[in-house]
Amino acid sequence: MDTQKLSVEAIKNGTVIDHIPAGLGLAILRQFKLLQYGSAVTVGFHLPSKRGKRKDIIKIDGVHLDDDAANRLAVFAPNATVNDIDNFAVVNKRTLRLPESISEVFRCPNSNCASHSEPVKSFFSLRSIGEQTKFKCRYCEKTFGRDAVIEA
Template sequence: MTEKEQLQVEAIKNGTVIDHIPAGQALNILKHFHILDNNDRITVGFNLPSKANGHKDLIKVENVRFTEEQANQLSIFAPNATVNIIEDYKVVNKRNIDLPESVTAVFKCPNSNCITNVEKTAVTNFKVINKNGKIQLKCRFCEKVFNKEIVTDNI
């Protein structure tokens, strides 16, 4: 194998590969989608070379298959990402993701008076709004609209 052919990130036998993540967004995805909460092996590449964008991040999770809904929720952080399902070291399904209509139980509502913050049993749900390429999230409970950054940065 020549130096150019060598993989920069180790291949996985079975699982999910999230590719074409904008550089710097992998940590947000790991945190918000609780990818670190299981005991499966996770490989993360930061600032890898990308022909399209200069640099990209990459996440590989062994023995986990992302659903279409989970994959689409990733588009909030990485609108041009691809989600590849791997079986026996081969890509068996490659999905381009679409912005979902709503996101449930991923983000906390920034409105401290929202019922989801008052009653800890309430599950958050946001309607996703795309206004000329700028993503906003509208809480279905308090009905406030927030820029994506306010919701995704709110822990």
Template sequence: MTVDSIKNGIVIDHITAHKGMKIYELLNLDRLNASVALIQNAPSRKNGRKDIIKIDTDFEVNTDILGFVDPNITVNVIREGKIVKKKTLELPERLKNVIKCKNPRCITCTEQEIDHIFTLADKENRIYRCLYCESAAK
């Protein structure tokens, strides 16, 4: 399968296979007025299979979302057809409006206007806790 290479934009590479669609949705790429390619199950030397997203425009990618969903991802910034920057990701310390608190007793479940904020409580086990009620993200 061939997908045209892009001139100026972003390539989100090394996405764990089958997580591409989730990232596509979380980044709201369906709202973008540019060519976007989601490639699923592409062969990968590192992991066997991977997903890739190519975005054919300048796009401020939310690395918190990417780092939370899949910290193995690399983000390549393309200018004039060449990779000018390669970003590796880490688990973000703080997540804002990426996930929602599921605790029915939490104030964020009653008041819709409040930002859903989670902080990284345990890096090793990837546990995030709600800023307001301290419930673990599920």
């Protein structure tokens, strides 16, 4: 309990993304360009969680995510929580809602997809099945699992 509390309170002001399934922390960092804010980012891997599973945690100093940015994280980690930290205290604890669609962040894994040759932004409709997220491309209408989209 105390270590959980400490790890959340370790930044004065910013965002803590907690309860990321262990192993997905780096993918989230990279796909959502969380380093682009130019703020100090701390990542903890394989931390014990009171939910019983190992988890990753990401702390971003001085940055607050808006609801859209927070909900995009649900693509990888539907059960993550996004905590807003102000003066070392959690002032807002958000649970995530998977957005209905996502554009720009991911490339379509289908190399024949029209989105690669046209000057268009990628666009996927999202659907969650348990812990998994299915991506349906607007342009080629194919459906992909999360891992295929991460690697594309």
